[in-house]
Amino acid sequence: MADSRTAPVIEALDAAVYVIPTDAPEADGTLAWSRTTLVLVTARAGGHQGIGWTYAAAAAASMVTGVLAGAATGHSALDVPGAAEAMARSLRNAGRRGAGGMALSAADIALWDLKARMLGLPLASLLGQARASVPVYGSGGFTTYDEQQTRAQLSGWVAGEGIPRVKIKIGESWGGDVRRDLDRVALARSVIGPDTELYVDANGGYRAGQAIRVGRQLADLGVTWYEEPVSSDDLAGLAAIRRQVTPDVAAGEYSSTLADSAALIDAGAVDCLQLDVTRCGGITEFLRGAALAAAHNLEVSAHCAPALHAGVGTAIPNLRHVEYFHDHQRIEQLLFDGTLSPRGGSLTPDLTAPGLGLTLRQADAEQFRQR
Numbered sequence: 001m002a003d004s005r006t007a008p009v010i011e012a013l014d015a016a017v018y019v020i021p022t023d024a025p026e027a028d029g030t031l032a033w034s035r036t037t038l039v040l041v042t043a044r045a046g047g048h049q050g051i052g053w054t055y056a057a058a059a060a061a062s063m064v065t066g067v068l069a070g071a072a073t074g075h076s077a078l079d080v081p082g083a084a085e086a087m088a089r090s091l092r093n094a095g096r097r098g099a100g101g102m103a104l105s106a107a108d109i110a111l112w113d114l115k116a117r118m119l120g121l122p123l124a125s126l127l128g129q130a131r132a133s134v135p136v137y138g139s140g141g142f143t144t145y146d147e148q149q150t151r152a153q154l155s156g157w158v159a160g161e162g163i164p165r166v167k168i169k170i171g172e173s174w175g176g177d178v179r180r181d182l183d184r185v186a187l188a189r190s191v192i193g194p195d196t197e198l199y200v201d202a203n204g205g206y207r208a209g210q211a212i213r214v215g216r217q218l219a220d221l222g223v224t225w226y227e228e229p230v231s232s233d234d235l236a237g238l239a240a241i242r243r244q245v246t247p248d249v250a251a252g253e254y255s256s257t258l259a260d261s262a263a264l265i266d267a268g269a270v271d272c273l274q275l276d277v278t279r280c281g282g283i284t285e286f287l288r289g290a291a292l293a294a295a296h297n298l299e300v301s302a303h304c305a306p307a308l309h310a311g312v313g314t315a316i317p318n319l320r321h322v323e324y325f326h327d328h329q330r331i332e333q334l335l336f337d338g339t340l341s342p343r344g345g346s347l348t349p350d351l352t353a354p355g356l357g358l359t360l361r362q363a364d365a366e367q368f369r370q371r
Helices: 060-074 078-092 099-119 125-128 147-160 178-192 208-220 237-244 258-266 282-295 304-312 326-335 362-366
Strands: 012-027 033-047 048-054 136-141 165-169 197-201 225-226 250-253 272-275 299-302 319-325
Touching: 012 060, 012 099, 012 326, 033 060, 033 326, 033 362, 048 099, 060 078, 078 099, 078 282, 099 125, 099 272, 099 282, 125 178, 125 304, 136 147, 136 197, 136 250, 136 304, 147 165, 165 178, 178 197, 178 208, 208 225, 208 237, 237 250, 237 258, 250 326, 258 272, 258 282, 258 319, 272 282, 282 299, 282 304, 299 304, 304 319, 326 362
Parallel strands: 136 165, 136 319, 165 197, 197 225, 225 250, 250 272, 272 299, 299 319
Antiparallel strands: 012 033, 033 048
């Protein structure tokens, strides 16, 4: 087996942009959208290649080719943390948060996929498995959905796929329609029955006092997960809500550095820390963030991008679950071979496939390519 002294060096980081329309209008409490942009990074070394991606603005692609590629090339393809550190440092003036951090995340994932493929190992085996599979929850329930759409989606997850936990969006119109929020939660409970876990995500739409009042009513409907009741930047607000509601308070999906996660933990703002491998700095920082949470006796939940979180998720002893987000799982199935089924409520990495176990279907993806 090659070591870092004899292994090929990273030769290039390339980036492509794909824009995929949603299958129906989508919105949450604070944003509406009709398409999703995926920035795909390809890392190359010694005739091998690895892929990674982020769901970000197209500007992230320019950050990859214009900033990160120069920092990563020349590093041993086996020394991913070294290349990751060089890339992170190269963003000092360009900006680590936002497009820079998302570009870094996609590049880091691609380098881990490259390393695993070079070694002929599935990513899960390369990282080491603390578990064979990762639990998932069905996530969607957009505020734009009518009752028929909501019923169809929720029953598809619970009755169709056997997923025992689901999440819907609330906080509609920046907290301006609490009555409809609660009616939709009650509808969700009626569809999934009393034994399925019910989660909600306000996407920062409420004010702190309002979120506390809503949280108490959510508890009466059996909600056990209250995501971003206020902005994740409002650490004091999250902590106050956490002290006064029954459902677990969760946040962290926008963390782009380890310091962001530390701030949430130190403020006592979360019962479960969210991490997103496509935003937090890739697999390198996801592992560090999970360890940080474990040191504070907290679990972590992987935000969105289920195809990317399945492998790294098996390495995390304190992982609670992975978000099986409607928009992202649909895109991943459209563009890649090797995506995993959530049937039974979990994703199990294929240990016969190297790397992430994913291959871009070029012909299918080309119709969505922008650059």
